[in-house]
Amino acid sequence: MKLSIRSSAFALALTTSTILGYSAASAADLSMWVRASGAGAAQHLVDLWNTGHADKKIAVTVIPDNQMVTKLATGSQAGDVPDLVSFDLIYMPDFMKAGFLTDLTADLKGDANYASVAEAYKNIATYEGKIYGAGFTPDVSILVWNKDLFKKAGLDPEKGPTTLAEIHADATKIRALGGDTYGYYFSGSCPGCNIFVTSPMMVAAGAKILPAKADDTPLDGDGVKAVLTEMQAMWKEGLVPASAQADNGANFVAAFMSGNVGIEGSGGFLISLLKEKAPNLNFGVTILPGIKEGQQSAFVGGDVVAIPKGSKQADVAKEFIHWELTDEAQLEGLAKNNIIPSRPALADNKYFKAEPRVVVTAKALGVGYVPWVFHFNDMVNSDSSPWIQMLQTAIFDGDVDGAITKARESMKSIVAQ
Amino acid sequence: MNSRNASRWIGLIYVLPALIFVCAFVLYPFGQLVYTSLTSQSLLGGGAFVGLANYQRAFNDAAFWTALGFTARYTLFITPILMGLGLLLAFLVLPNRKIQKFARGVIFLPVVIGLGTSSFLWYWLFDEQVGLFNKVLVNLHVIVHPIVWFTSADLALWAVIISVTWKVVGFGMILFVAGMQSISSEVVEASLIDGTSYLQRTTRIFLPLILRTILLVTLISAIGSMLAFEQLYIMTAGGPRGKTLTTVYWIYQNSFINFKLGYGAALSVILTGIILCGTAVQLVLTNRRAHQ
Numbered sequence: 278m279k280l281s282i283r284s285s286a287f288a289l290a291l292t293t294s295t296i297l298g299y300s301a302a303s304a305a306d307l308s309m310w311v312r313a314s315g316a317g318a319a320q321h322l323v324d325l326w327n328t329g330h331a332d333k334k335i336a337v338t339v340i341p342d343n344q345m346v347t348k349l350a351t352g353s354q355a356g357d358v359p360d361l362v363s364f365d366l367i368y369m370p371d372f373m374k375a376g377f378l379t380d381l382t383a384d385l386k387g388d389a390n391y392a393s394v395a396e397a398y399k400n401i402a403t404y405e406g407k408i409y410g411a412g413f414t415p416d417v418s419i420l421v422w423n424k425d426l427f428k429k430a431g432l433d434p435e436k437g438p439t440t441l442a443e444i445h446a447d448a449t450k451i452r453a454l455g456g457d458t459y460g461y462y463f464s465g466s467c468p469g470c471n472i473f474v475t476s477p478m479m480v481a482a483g484a485k486i487l488p489a490k491a492d493d494t495p496l497d498g499d500g501v502k503a504v505l506t507e508m509q510a511m512w513k514e515g516l517v518p519a520s521a522q523a524d525n526g527a528n529f530v531a532a533f534m535s536g537n538v539g540i541e542g543s544g545g546f547l548i549s550l551l552k553e554k555a556p557n558l559n560f561g562v563t564i565l566p567g568i569k570e571g572q573q574s575a576f577v578g579g580d581v582v583a584i585p586k587g588s589k590q591a592d593v594a595k596e597f598i599h600w601e602l603t604d605e606a607q608l609e610g611l612a613k614n615n616i617i618p619s620r621p622a623l624a625d626n627k628y629f630k631a632e633p634r635v636v637v638t639a640k641a642l643g644v645g646y647v648p649w650v651f652h653f654n655d656m657v658n659s660d661s662s663p664w665i666q667m668l669q670t671a672i673f674d675g676d677v678d679g680a681i682t683k684a685r686e687s688m689k690s691i692v693a694q
Numbered sequence: 695m696n697s698r699n700a701s702r703w704i705g706l707i708y709v710l711p712a713l714i715f716v717c718a719f720v721l722y723p724f725g726q727l728v729y730t731s732l733t734s735q736s737l738l739g740g741g742a743f744v745g746l747a748n749y750q751r752a753f754n755d756a757a758f759w760t761a762l763g764f765t766a767r768y769t770l771f772i773t774p775i776l777m778g779l780g781l782l783l784a785f786l787v788l789p790n791r792k793i794q795k796f797a798r799g800v801i802f803l804p805v806v807i808g809l810g811t812s813s814f815l816w817y818w819l820f821d822e823q824v825g826l827f828n829k830v831l832v833n834l835h836v837i838v839h840p841i842v843w844f845t846s847a848d849l850a851l852w853a854v855i856i857s858v859t860w861k862v863v864g865f866g867m868i869l870f871v872a873g874m875q876s877i878s879s880e881v882v883e884a885s886l887i888d889g890t891s892y893l894q895r896t897t898r899i900f901l902p903l904i905l906r907t908i909l910l911v912t913l914i915s916a917i918g919s920m921l922a923f924e925q926l927y928i929m930t931a932g933g934p935r936g937k938t939l940t941t942v943y944w945i946y947q948n949s950f951i952n953f954k955l956g957y958g959a960a961l962s963v964i965l966t967g968i969i970l971c972g973t974a975v976q977l978v979l980t981n982r983r984a985h986q
Contacts, residue, residue, distance in 0.1 A: 347950045350737045371953070375738035457823075466844070466933040520822040523844030525931040527817070655952045661757060661936035661944075669935050673845075 306336040307590050307597070308359040312345045314546075315580040318414035319363050322601055322610040333593050335361065346654070349585070353377040358585035360594045363413050366401045366581045367653050373404035374651065379584040382408045384595050390602035393620045397577035397647045410583035411598050412619030414611070416544050417641045418473045418576045420444075420566070424559040426451050426458060426539045437563035440570055441478055441507045444540055448516040451539035460516035462538040463508070465673065467526035468665035472657050473576045474542025474565065475668065479504045480646055481567030481574035487648040487656055488692050495656075495688035496667070496681055503568045505671040505680070512672050522673055525660075534558065544578065545638035549615040562634040564641045575645035579619075617642055655691045663687035724966075731959035738953050748960035757936065758961060761944040762968075764847075764937065769919035772855050776915045777908070779859065780866030785896065787867070788874055798871065802864035809861060813928035816857035820844070820929075847937035850930045854938070858925055862918075866911045873907035874900055909980040913973060920969050941965050 311319040316339045327334045338359065340348055345364050349372070352358045372378055385391040385408050391399075398412030424434035430450040438444040448460020464470040476486050482500025485493075511517055518538075520528070533541045534555050542565060551558050564573040582601065584594045600606055607618035612628040617639045624639030650656070657664040667684035671677040731748055735741030752758050783801055787794040804812060819827045820843040828840035843853040877900065885895055901908075923942040926932065932939040932947075939947075945965065949958025 347737065350953065354737070354739060371738055375736075375740075377738070466931055518822075519842045519845070523842055523850075523930075523933065525933065652952070659947050659951045660932040661939055661947065665933075666935060669933070673934070 306334050307361060307593055309335050309337050309361040309363065310340050310359045311337050311363045312365060312580055313339050313342050315363055315414040318611065318616045321614045322606055325606060325610045326597060326600060353585060356587050358587045360588040360590045361582060361597060362585055363580040363582045366398065366579060366647060369401045369410060369581060370404065370649055370651050373409045377586060378409040379586055379588065379591060380407050380409065385411060388599055388602065390620065393622050394602065395619055395621050395642050397645055398581060398619055401647050401649055402581050410581040411602060413582035413601060414580045415617050415619045415642060416546050416579035417638055417645050418477055418542060418544055418565055419638055419641055420540065420563050421533060421543050421547060422540045422561050423536065423538065424561055429454055437561050438540060438566060440566050441504060441568050445507055445511055448511055448539055452516045457537045459518045459537060460539045461511050462517060462521055462532045462541040464524040464526050464529045465522040465669065466524055467529060468662050469658050470526050470529050471668055472664060473544065473578060475504065477565040477574040477576050478567055481565065481572040487650045488688060489650050491693050496685050500567065501681055502677055505677045509672045509675055509677060545617055548634050562637045564637065564644065573644050575641035577642060577645035577647040652691050656688050727959050728963055730956055731963045733956045735956040736953045737950065737955050741956055748957045751957065752960055752964055758944055761939040761941045765920055765922065765940045768851060768922060769916055772858060772919050773912060773915045775855065775859055776863055776866055777912060779863050780911060781870055783863065783867040784870030784874060788871060802868055804861045805864045809924045810928060812861045813857060813925045817929045820853050844930050845934055847934060850938050854925050854929055869907055869911055870904060873904035877903050913976060917969055917973065
């Protein structure tokens with residue numbers, strides 16, 4: 278009996294302390310969901326915030342990339358949301374339209390720092406004149422080349438390709454080195470990777486990729502065909518490793534990191550990653566080119582930060598959003614860690630002077646685009662999307678015209694739904 | 695009469711917990727699924743009652759029928775392999791000697807690994823550049839150059855079948871071994887006295903007496919294959935050109951990637967119907983044979 282009373286008291290104490298401990302932690306900390314691929318950059322900012330705001334700390338929960346949208350949508354439907362969320366900017370239109378996010382117009386309109394945020398981030402987070410988020414952990418697509426392979430192939434290692442034809446010519450010379458060395462690489466079964474690195478070449482050449490409205494023509498312009506034709510030729514000539522066809526993104530980084538690939542489209546994140554994981558890899562960075570000299574573009578990616586409706590600490594969350602746009606957060610949280618700030622004017626900073634390659638990514642942010650469309654997943658990101666079907670049919674099967682026509686029809690029917 | 699009624703009520707009380715469980719966790723969610731399938735509900739909210747429009751759309755959805763065709767092909771290929779190999783292994787490890795017990799443990803080991811984990815493992819084992827599988831085949835002179843397994847739908851299908859067979863064949867084997875070991879030793883001994891050969895014992899004693907186990911393993915294997923998702927999601931991502939999309943993968947894509955919950959629910963109801971019909975046919979046929 279004595280034992281039983283003692284046990285019950287112990288169990289009660291344990292339960293009470295657990296409940297109190299949990300509520301104490303949840304009351305003090307703001308919860309923030311962060312998509313995995315932006316988690317590193319987000320953590321730098323959150324750590325900096327937590328250092329100066331001991332009473333308003335943020336606890337980050339990392340969500341796998343492919344689960345973020347589903348989790349946020351189901352969380353919003355169930356009313357179980359974090360105080361802050363950082364997710365792929367491309368989904369902003371769908372979430373703003375669904376009414377899942379808090380209107381920040383009154384808060385951000387008067388913020389001078391917000392005014393200098395890259396236009397791409399401001400556009401993608403605005404719906405029917407209202408602002409629902411701000412740029413958080415930016416990334417942008419770039420072209421990287423392996424300087425050592427360029428040198429071996431008799432090319433100028435300091436000069437990256439400036440047209441798609443030049444990529445093709447350089448890739449041919451690099452492939453001539455033989456063995457496992459290939460000229461060009463892209464992840465042939467990864468729709469997201471290709472909208473990031475292949476679509477900017479089309480856009481640079483004047484094409485429009487995705488329709489914003491039902492009467493817009495998708496995949497419009499000669500740039501689409503020109504880029505697909507050139508890539509198909511590189512594939513046919515064996516300048517791209519055969520494994521690229523099946524790569525669903527798993528080798529998006531590893532292929533170039535191996536040192537056996539001459540040229541590849543990638544993201545700004547690669548710079549710090551290569552410096553850490555492959556310090557001996559000698560590589561250059563340039564902006565993704567089009568088909569003519571001077572044509573350039575990039576896909577503005579990365580994450581935006583927003584406050585889900587139902588956030589329990591919306592006021593502190595707003596304070597955090599104001600703070601992350603300040604010079605302190607942008608320079609000490611992002612630039613210091615080789616991450617481009619979401620305010621392009623801050624690209625000229627002491628940290629980037631030591632790493633000019635990051636400056637290229639900051640410039641790419643200035644010429645980059647991000648499509649403001651609904652149904653992005655349907656049209657692009659799903660594994661059987663018209664976008665990836667078009668790329669695969671055109672490049673691997675060789676039917677460029679047929680692939681474009683079919684994808685155009687599929688995208689039109691998706692937008693019409 | 696009264697005591698008969700009372701015993702009925704007592705019986706009902708006994709099964710009540712199970713009945714509540716089934717109603718709460720099977721019937722109610724299934725009812726919700728059927729209702730959702732009649733709406734245009736989106737994961738992003740909203741949606742209205744649309745009647746049978748989603749079913750009509752499924753009927754005209756070429757990708758759905760392609761996925762269903764691929765799933766059926768996958769099921770038709772992998773089920774006999776799992777059955778045959780499971781049975782063969784069961785016969786080989788049936789005696790209770792140390793080496794057979796050890797072999798049983800080794801073959802069963804992959805069953806305890808998650809399907810997602812084993813799919814990742816095999817994804818890299820099949821890799822063209824660093825994969826061990828290609829290296830072994832090249833070293834054994836089965837192939838000259840490493841194969842890129844996931845660029846062709848047929849090769850991808852076989853890659854997935856190999857990986858899943860490795861992962862689950864031990865489960866069938868254990869059930870078959872259990873079934874064979876439950877056969878009375880007197881029956882086996884009597885057949886030995888009668889001078890039966892090994893083949894005769896296998897075909898006249900073991901196989902007929904474990905027919906119900908065979909039915910169980912076939913059902914588990916066939917239903918599992920019709921619901922295949924993780925292995926394809928991880929190893930092929932539905933490629934190339936969506937040719938290895940399974941039905942569940944297509945349902946997942948529609949419901950959670952493209953946000954169309956209503957349409958995804960309709961596809962799920964259709965798949966449930968197909969599996970129910972297939973299972974019923976299988977049960978009737980096997981029961982008939984078991985009673986013959």
